[in-house]
Amino acid sequence: MDDAYHHCQPRNQDDERETPMPRASREAKAASHARIVEAAAREFREKGIEGAGVADIMAATGLTHGGFYRHFNSKDDLAAAAIGRGFDEGLARLEAALAGDGGESALAKYIDLYLSCQHVSNPGAGCPIVALGAETARSGSGSRAAIAEGIGRLIGRLAEAIGGDQNDARLKASGLLAVLVGAVTLARSAPSEEARNAILAAGRQLARQSLQR
Amino acid sequence: MDDAYHHCQPRNQDDERETPMPRASREAKAASHARIVEAAAREFREKGIEGAGVADIMAATGLTHGGFYRHFNSKDDLAAAAIGRGFDEGLARLEAALAGDGGESALAKYIDLYLSCQHVSNPGAGCPIVALGAETARSGSGSRAAIAEGIGRLIGRLAEAIGGDQNDARLKASGLLAVLVGAVTLARSAPSEEARNAILAAGRQLARQSLQR
DNA sequence: TGTACATCAGTGAACGCGCGTTCACTGATGTAC
DNA sequence: TGTACATCAGTGAACGCGCGTTCACTGATGTAC
Numbered sequence: 300m301d302d303a304y305h306h307c308q309p310r311n312q313d314d315e316r317e318t319p320m321p322r323a324s325r326e327a328k329a330a331s332h333a334r335i336v337e338a339a340a341r342e343f344r345e346k347g348i349e350g351a352g353v354a355d356i357m358a359a360t361g362l363t364h365g366g367f368y369r370h371f372n373s374k375d376d377l378a379a380a381a382i383g384r385g386f387d388e389g390l391a392r393l394e395a396a397l398a399g400d401g402g403e404s405a406l407a408k409y410i411d412l413y414l415s416c417q418h419v420s421n422p423g424a425g426c427p428i429v430a431l432g433a434e435t436a437r438s439g440s441g442s443r444a445a446i447a448e449g450i451g452r453l454i455g456r457l458a459e460a461i462g463g464d465q466n467d468a469r470l471k472a473s474g475l476l477a478v479l480v481g482a483v484t485l486a487r488s489a490p491s492e493e494a495r496n497a498i499l500a501a502g503r504q505l506a507r508q509s510l511q512r
Numbered sequence: 513m514d515d516a517y518h519h520c521q522p523r524n525q526d527d528e529r530e531t532p533m534p535r536a537s538r539e540a541k542a543a544s545h546a547r548i549v550e551a552a553a554r555e556f557r558e559k560g561i562e563g564a565g566v567a568d569i570m571a572a573t574g575l576t577h578g579g580f581y582r583h584f585n586s587k588d589d590l591a592a593a594a595i596g597r598g599f600d601e602g603l604a605r606l607e608a609a610l611a612g613d614g615g616e617s618a619l620a621k622y623i624d625l626y627l628s629c630q631h632v633s634n635p636g637a638g639c640p641i642v643a644l645g646a647e648t649a650r651s652g653s654g655s656r657a658a659i660a661e662g663i664g665r666l667i668g669r670l671a672e673a674i675g676g677d678q679n680d681a682r683l684k685a686s687g688l689l690a691v692l693v694g695a696v697t698l699a700r701s702a703p704s705e706e707a708r709n710a711i712l713a714a715g716r717q718l719a720r721q722s723l724q725r
Numbered sequence: 726t727g728t729a730c731a732t733c734a735g736t737g738a739a740c741g742c743g744c745g746t747t748c749a750c751t752g753a754t755g756t757a758c
Numbered sequence: 759t760g761t762a763c764a765t766c767a768g769t770g771a772a773c774g775c776g777c778g779t780t781c782a783c784t785g786a787t788g789t790a791c
Contacts, residue, residue, distance in 0.1 A: 324787045328734060347650060349562045352777060365781085366735040374778065422650075428697065433646050436635075436700035437560060447703040473698070473714035474691065481694025484641065485686070487649035490660040498686050505687035505722050512721075537754045541767060565744060578748085579768040587745065 332370050334360040339381035340388075344430035345423040348378050348442060379441035385427035386449030390456060397460055406460055406475075410506045413479045414499045419486045428453075428476075429483045450476070461510065475509045478502055545583050547573040552594035553601075557643035558636040561591050561655060592654035598640035599662030603669060610673055619673055619688075623719045626692045627712045632699045641666075641689075642696045663689070674723065688722045691715055 338359040342351035353374055354364035371377045396409040412418070413426070422430045427449060435443040457472035458465055482502025489495035551572040555564035566587055567577035584590045609622040625631070626639070635643045640662060648656045670685035671678055695715025702708035 324734070327787095331734080345650070347562070347647060349560070350650065353779085354777080362734095363736055364778090365737060368779075369734055428701070430646060432697045432701050433643060434560060436697075437558070437563065443701065444703070446701045447707075450698060450701055451703075451707075469710070470714045470717065473711050474695075474718035477694035477698055477711065477715050478687065478691045478718065479694065480697055481690035481692065482687075484645045484649075484693055484697065485663060485690055488641070488645050488656065488659045488663055490657070490664075494660075494664075497682070498690070501683045501686035502690050504683065505690065505718070508721060508725075509718050537767070540754095544767080566746085567744080575767095576769055577745090578770060581746075582767055 328369075331360065331362060331366075335362075335367075335370055335377070336380050336384050339377050340384045341423040343378060343381050344385060344425060344427060348374075348431060348434055348438075353377075375438070375440045375442055378435075379445040382427045382431060382435070382442055382445035382449060385430075386445075386452060388424070389426055389449075390452060393453070393456060393460075406457075406510060407507060410475075410479070410503060414482055414486075414502045414506065416495070416499070419483055419495060419499070422487070426480065426483065428480050429487070432480070471509055475506055478506045478509060482506075541582075544573065544575060544579075548575075548580075548583055548590070549593050549597050552590050553597045554636040556591060556594050557598060557638060557640060561587075561644060561647055561651075566590075588651070588653045588655055591648075592658040595640045595644060595648070595655055595658035595662060598643075599658075599665060601637070602639055602662075603665060606666075606669060606673075619670075619723060620720060623688075623692070623716060627695055627699075627715045627719065629708070629712070632696055632708060632712070635700070639693065639696065641693050642700070645693070684722055688719055691719045691722060695719075 335356065339351070339356045342356050342359060345351070353367050356377070357364045357367055367377075371380070392412060393409050396412060397405045399405055399408065418425050427446060431442070432446055435446045454469060454472045454476055457475060458468035461468040461471050479502065482498055482505075486495045486498045486502075489498055548569065552564070552569045555569050555572060558564070566580050569590075570577045570580055580590075584593070605625060606622055609625060610618045612618055612621065631638050640659060644655070645659055648659045667682060667685045667689055670688060671681040674681040674684050692715065695711055699708045699711045699715075702711055
């Protein structure tokens with residue numbers, strides 16, 4: 300919740316020890332900033348980056364659109380921050396799954412979480428790759444880099460959790476992430492609950508298989 | 513190329529045997545229609561449905577945008593037709609791969625084709641699920657139904673090619689398609705050629721694994 | 726501690742611009758006799 | 759076969775509308791003395 304705003308007052312960065320303390324307004328700005336990123340992370344994943352308007356997002360935080368540019372230089376900058384936050388959430392969930400018990404059963408727990416109806420029907424709180432990967436791949440800007448960086452973080456952490464030879468682990472982690480992303484993409488397009496569940500079941504099976512051998 | 517325009521003259525449908533023959537203008541319209549769908553299938557996959565304008569697509573076919581509504585009731589209708597055409601192309605490629613030699617090696621050929629650099633770097637001629645799945649899942653209209661229908665066709669044909677018990681084959685086919693879609697999605701976001709190739713290699717390995725057991 | 730000044734987060738109107746769609750029009754196509 | 763009329767594919771201007779961004783302004787916050 301508070302990892303998304305750095306350098307709100309870059310001007311005072313070196314003198315920070317001299318200034319008495321961040322007063323109400325600075326805290327208020329930081330809080331606004333966090334709420335904007337939070338709302339954007341949800342809205343962008345729900346409606347797409349093109350589909351969600353700056354004014355909508357600002358309204359969702361209880362502000363008007365005019366103030367947006369006190370926080371970000373462009374909508375794309377916000378998208379990059381929002382995507383970063385989406386990956387933070389996802390990695391926190393992975394961390395939580397791994398915290399229970401190490402090894403493969405912990406990864407199985409993460410697989411079940413990722414390939415759940417919950418995830419399929421709540422894109423706003425879900426994986427940014429599924430929601431925004433195709434769109435950002437076309438854009439070539441900050442949001443694209445944010446997705447690439449997030450994918451790197453996710454594969455890195457998954458490979459670490461898989462353990463063993465890290466070259467092999469990264470191969471497995473990449474395959475695993477591919478099934479996860481693909482299965483949720485397909486499940487979100489499924490025309491019926493039945494079709495959705497069939498896809499998710501197939502994904503779970505292959506995802507587990509990806510960890511073996 | 514000519515499967516996308518039906519009922520151009522629905523009014524005469526029953527009398528068609530009486531009318532001498534489609535004259536120049538009717539053929540011209542059918543040809544325009546096909547060119548519009550063809551251009552749309554490419555533009556939509558390259559830029560997204562929101563990202564590609566009706567005027568752009570019409571210009572790409574050598575027409576002006578005003579005439580568009582003689583062919584389609586809305587942009588979404590065109591998107592549905594374009595997505596259908598995209599799946600036709602993909603299924604034709606699958607058919608071609610299967611035509612060489614039956615069984616698993618034919619599917620391996622298709623896997624290599626799907627998970628090729630060629631496919632990753634040419635979204636305009638690639639799989640509609642990767643390019644448009646996330647966007648259409650949000651839309652809830654004709655284009656969404658077209659993606660769902662295409663996924664159904666693809667999984668059906670893959671299951672048939674896998675053979676054996678069709679319940680199990682459909683499960684395998686769904687898993688296979690999930691890795692394919694996910695791996696290309698990830699590869700398109702990769703920040704370097706190296707990362708892209710690593711993802712594709714991991715995808716190929718897991719895709720082959722999905723056919724075993 | 727108190728006062729005068731500067732800063733700046735947030736407001737709300739306005740700006741261009743591009744988009745999907747509509748519409749009056751044109752001229753070739755198709756039809757009726 | 760030829761003529762008069764109807765149809766309609768395609769044109770290009772115009773319509774609303776929503777969007778990202780800008781800007782003058784306000785009033786609370788923060789600073790200097």
